Amino acid sequence: MNTSIKGNWILILALTLFSAPLVIMYGFQLIDSVSRPAPGGIIPQEWELTNWRFLWEPIDSARPSIWRVTFNTFVFASTTALLVCAFSITAAYALSRLNFPARRFFLAGLIMLHAFPTITLIIAIFIVLQFLGLYDSLMGVILVKAALELPFGIWIMKGFYDSVPWEIEMAGVQDGASRFRVWWELILPQVKPGLSALLIFSFLAGWSEFILPLVLAPGADAQVLATYMNAVIADDTRPDYGLFKAIGMFYALPVIAIYLLFQKRLMNIYGGGTKG
């Protein structure tokens, strides 16, 4: 098979052309956040950091501080990720390895939930949260997000449990360990890579989530970076794209860092998972 650059120049040209809009957008996202374009133009004129002023002074008086919002986002994303992982490792193990009544039923339910579009339930969830008194609180959004990510988490973890050889478990049970101890000491270490992938994935999912905080916690106290950024964009009568892009850059930095660090692992889980 010919995989040289020379022999494939038509393909590379086509791919480059198709990718150009994306590359332009990425490029200017970077450039515009640290520069000012000429009036009415797009070529950067001056390099400057005034777009990043939102870090040390409030953009306007009605808005919460960016650090408060960032803290909220971090709490939201990490708590969600921890909840998803904690619930997934036990539930997935039960579905993968334990023989108990109604297991088939739960498995069928899991597959259906995995494909079911949860966003359609948002109106009912909105009202459930009002009943529970969790509306407009970070706690409420965390619980909802974790619950909605759960079928995906269980699905992924079940896949990892399924690939652990039965012999390990058999050996443990034969040596007289309880099923719980076998799970905790023998099986769990085997699925650590899967667990860390799920942790990263759920963290990213929480970090990027927009609709749930928008609908379920619109107040200033529970604002996260997605709703903060959206509110800044929506409020402005004259768009200041330099500022927007700097906020966007700040918002996306952890995502890009995680992507660069865990590229391979993420590709796998995004391939196995089927969100969107």
Place this chain on the structure above:
Amino acid sequence: MNRQTLLGWSFLSPALMAVVMFFLLPVILTVVFAFTNMSTSTGILGGEYQISESDLRRLPAAGVSNESVEMLAGAGYAVRPETLALFASDFGDERADELDALHGGAVFDDRRAIERALKDLRRDPIRSVRDRKAAAEMFRISILGQRYPTEAAFADAIADIGVPDADRAALTEAAYTGWTFTTQNFELLWELPATWRYAMNSVVYVVLTLAFNVSFGLFLAFSTFYLPTRTAQTFRAIWFLPRILPPVLYVLMWQWLTWDQGFISTILRPFGIEPINWMRHTATHAWTFIVLINGCVGASLGMILFSSSLRAIPETQLYAAQVDGANRWQQVRFVLLPQMRWPILFITSYQTLSLLTSFEYILLATDGGPGRQTEVWALAAYHTALSNYGGNLEYGLGAAYALALVIIGILLSALYLRFFNFRELVAKPRIEQ
């Protein structure tokens, strides 16, 4: 219950609780809410019973006789033994006796009239305006503007002013401020021409985006398959980013690309093309960019899945095809593509459902505009129930919109259940055998 069953249940229970709370309950509630007129004005907990001045006009249409309406409107303040007793306990027996002598059994139409009577008491007039107001309130028999927390309290009140039995049920129903069960949401959906437009918009959106996702995902997978590893990785990274970038930022980039002083307008200006907002100028512009914005996210999923199934195809088949003189297009068409049937089917079925119900990117990009030309069904549900400029959020009607999607979601995901290799999936655990 044996120990393993116990362990199974306890391992499953936290997840099960979350599922019941945030999946099962909302599914059931969506059905329930779809049959109510719940909205911001009715509130979501129960309501009260209240007839206000402005309600009087619509009462005849609700089946209340004119006689009763006049009774409600006319009744004001009456000097009766029971109201007098109330008055006497606060303002003294002497005043009460005098009022009884002067106005016993009289009915005053408005508050000013009764206040004048109280001021004109000869022996000990009530001089303070505040006291007079409080005293007048004691004679009040009108129920207009009065709130009654329970149905029984309201029934007593209308019985007191003498509303005939025949009208009481209709009046009680009209006075209720909380939500009630009704089928009018579905009648409304059926009648509104906008409903059909939203449904059509959804179909257009799903078909176009899906076509883009699958074809472009395939193109990306095949083209990077034939490239040297480093080059392929670069292109894959470019196309993978839309998937992990936060949607708010990702759509902002497109906004910048298309707004009237943005990238497209700026580079086209030297060619004499007027700057316009390329994303919102017309419906066609809007649809193009909505498909592109969603498509770039969807295509990357296609790319990842298709690439990994391409790598699973034995390379020897390609060499064999090459020996037989097949060019690259023939290799793709006759060797690779036929083996990609399952991944393509999977992406198509999965994304049909998720595109049909997702509205995040459209909300961020055009918010259904221009006009309501890119308003898809899922976005209409969101706008009706959770965000509109009028301020009255119609949860019931929104739930009726959502119910259609929930039903489609359940049907399609049940169908996909058959696609998966279910029997293999539920193979019995081996330890106890």
